[in-house]
Amino acid sequence: MKKPNILLIMTDQQRWDTLGCSGNPVIETPVLDALAAEGTLFTSAYSGTPSCIPARASLLTGMDPWNTGILYSSGGGIASGMGGGFEYTLPGELAKAGYHTQGVGKMHYEPQRALNGFHRTVLDESGRVGDPSFVSDYRKWFEDRKTGDYGYIDHGITWNSWMARPYHAPEYMHPTNWTVNESIRFLRERDPEKPFFLKTSFARPHSPYDAVPYYFDLYMRKSLPEPYLGDWCGEHDVATSGTEAWRGRRSAEEIHRARAGYYGNINHIDHQIGRLFYEMRNMGLYDNTLIIFTSDHGDMLGDHHLWRKTYGYEGSAHIPLIVRLPKQMESGSDRHKVDRVVGLQDLMPTILEAAGLRIPETVDGQSMLPLIRDEQVQWRPYFHGEHGVCYSELQEMHYLTDGKWKYIWLARQGTEQLFDLTADPGECRDLANSPEHREQLLLWRSRAVAVLQTRKAGLTEGETLVCQAGKPRIVPPKFTERMERWSRLRAGL
Structure with missing residues (x-):
């Protein structure tokens, strides 16, 4: 059987309940809803370490956080940076098996130009500069094409802020558009004699909550879900002054504006994924491609007076996950919804099994293909x-x-x-x-x-x-x- 192409789409900081197919009555995600209808929606998918670097390390290696050794994203540096030295990685195993591999967008590696098994990465690292000489590919592209005397964050909203406002530059310069443009460029210029593995990794909806005006205004006009407030969250109901505060009381107007920017960024990503799928269909690639959509972790968005991530609560740890098999792998027993509890470490073994490859012994995760096919399989009773x-x-x-x-x-x-x-x-x-x-x-x-x-x-x-x-x-x-x-x-x- 011909090896399938593999497209791994990853958003940054997207909570599980921000898809129409997950039951959100307000957000518009028609492309991802259609993908879920074609494939399988995992309703209990979780991030084992819900912040950027450790979550991505588990995805990269198929290992539990304790075994990647990364339990933090920041705060002292120890056991926090990605680094290298992994014996087996998902792109590395695919590259060894003859796949043409490329990562586009946010990788969050350290050093930032580390490949970790990819043949090439084209980077949008937001504001991160690990080396004084580093300039991301998106930043260089932005500076070369901007239409005036402005920078890529001149709207004044920083990378972990609860504040929100519309994007200040033309829509085509938003990192969401750039990420899809570069993904399409790879598909056009790749080695046509090899199957491909493409990781399309968006830097949004992670703050700044800077949706372009069309999407920002759309959700400013809507009635959005209110934050959950538990009977236990009084310790977080405190006055805060910082614009990147991880907790604290915010006004209803501020929360609505943050959610409008966040929802707008997701709607924008959904439309751009639709553009990627359109080009794949025109190239004859769509049907023979295993497509996975997920995120590294969620965003509390004011739930329980908390913001950002790193918490075990649903807004932070529960993530979206859709798996759509290529047509050649579909069977009549495929399930469209699975409620067994899964994690990011399960993606590597799932992809390797779909590609007919050996799963390294270092991998802690399990292939989800038996769950999709509704087969009897021993599965974890709970997730840690x-x-x-x-x-x-x-x-x-x-x-x-x-x-x-x-x-x-x-x-x-x-x-x-x-x-x-x-x-x-x-x-x-x-x-x-x-x-x-x-x-x-x-x-x-x-x-x-x-x-x-x-x-x-x-x-x-x-x-x-x-x-x-x-x-x-x-x-x-x-x-x-x-x-x-x-x-x-x-x-x-």
């Missing part, structure tokens, strides 16, 4: 995610979920939360102290202990969880091993 300190020690957490219940352990506070996601998808009622849910709490706590005690990292003692307040950060052994391997590779040893 985590994140270290980033904005505040209040954040460090571990979470477990089966898509129906959610347990969160706030490790440096030593507190627990329990949510019934079926009855309370917004996580507004914390059941951890509810007597009638005591058995459920003990069940999930025992599961957390079972996951963490194997690490022998001081997280557990017997059958209890050990509060991490005042303790140094835990550095996974795999991080140290990988950094040593990377150093030897760079030294040519």
Whole structure:
């Protein structure tokens, strides 16, 4: 059988409930809704470490966060940067098997020009400059083609701000358009004698919430979902002054404007994905391409007075995931919705199996193809995610979920939360102290202990969880091993 082409579409910081096919009655995502109708929508997909760098490391390697060694995106640097030294990567395995591989848009590697197995990357790294000499491909393109004396963030909204306003430059210069333009360019100029792997990685809807005027105005006029506010979120109901504050009380007008910019960016991305699909159909590529759509993590958007990501809550950790098989792999038993709990580490084995390739032993994830085909397969009963300190020690957490219940352990506070996601998808009622849910709490706590005690990292003692307040950060052994391997590779040893 002819090897399928592979298109991995990734947005940045898109929460699971911002697609029409996921039940959002306001947002317009007709292209992705149609893709879900052709393929499979995973309704319980999660980010194992819900911030940019660690989430992308799991996707790149198929490994759990503890085994990538990356538990943070920032905040001290240790066990936070992507770096290199991975023995096996998704693009690397595909390249070795004869695929022409290219990454377009946001990669968030370190160093930024690292290929990590790709033949080539064409980068939009937003405002990140890891090396003083680095200029992203998008930034250079923007400066060469701008129509006046302005810069690419002259609208004044920074990369993690809760503020929002319409995009200030012509629509064709928005990074969303550029990302699709470069993806189409690759498809036209690639080696036609090889199957391709293309990662189209958008820098939005991650802030700045700067949708172009058409989309921004569209959602400013709409009634948008209000933030969820839990009975437990009082500690985050505080006055804040910073424009990149990770928590705090914002006015209804500010929240509406942020959501309008965020929703508008998603609608814009959807239309541009439609343009990519149109070109693929014209080239005769669409039918024989495995297409996956997902995001690295979500965005709280004011839920529970929280912004940005890194939390175990649904707005941050629950992500969209659609898999559409190429026509040659379709069967009559393919499911259009799957509620089994999956994660980003499952993408690499899924793609490699679809390409008929061996899955490296380092991969922790499982291929989702049996779930799509409705086959009987042993699957994880629950999913574990985590994140270290980033904005505040209040954040460090571990979470477990089966898509129906959610347990969160706030490790440096030593507190627990329990949510019934079926009855309370917004996580507004914390059941951890509810007597009638005591058995459920003990069940999930025992599961957390079972996951963490194997690490022998001081997280557990017997059958209890050990509060991490005042303790140094835990550095996974795999991080140290990988950094040593990377150093030897760079030294040519």
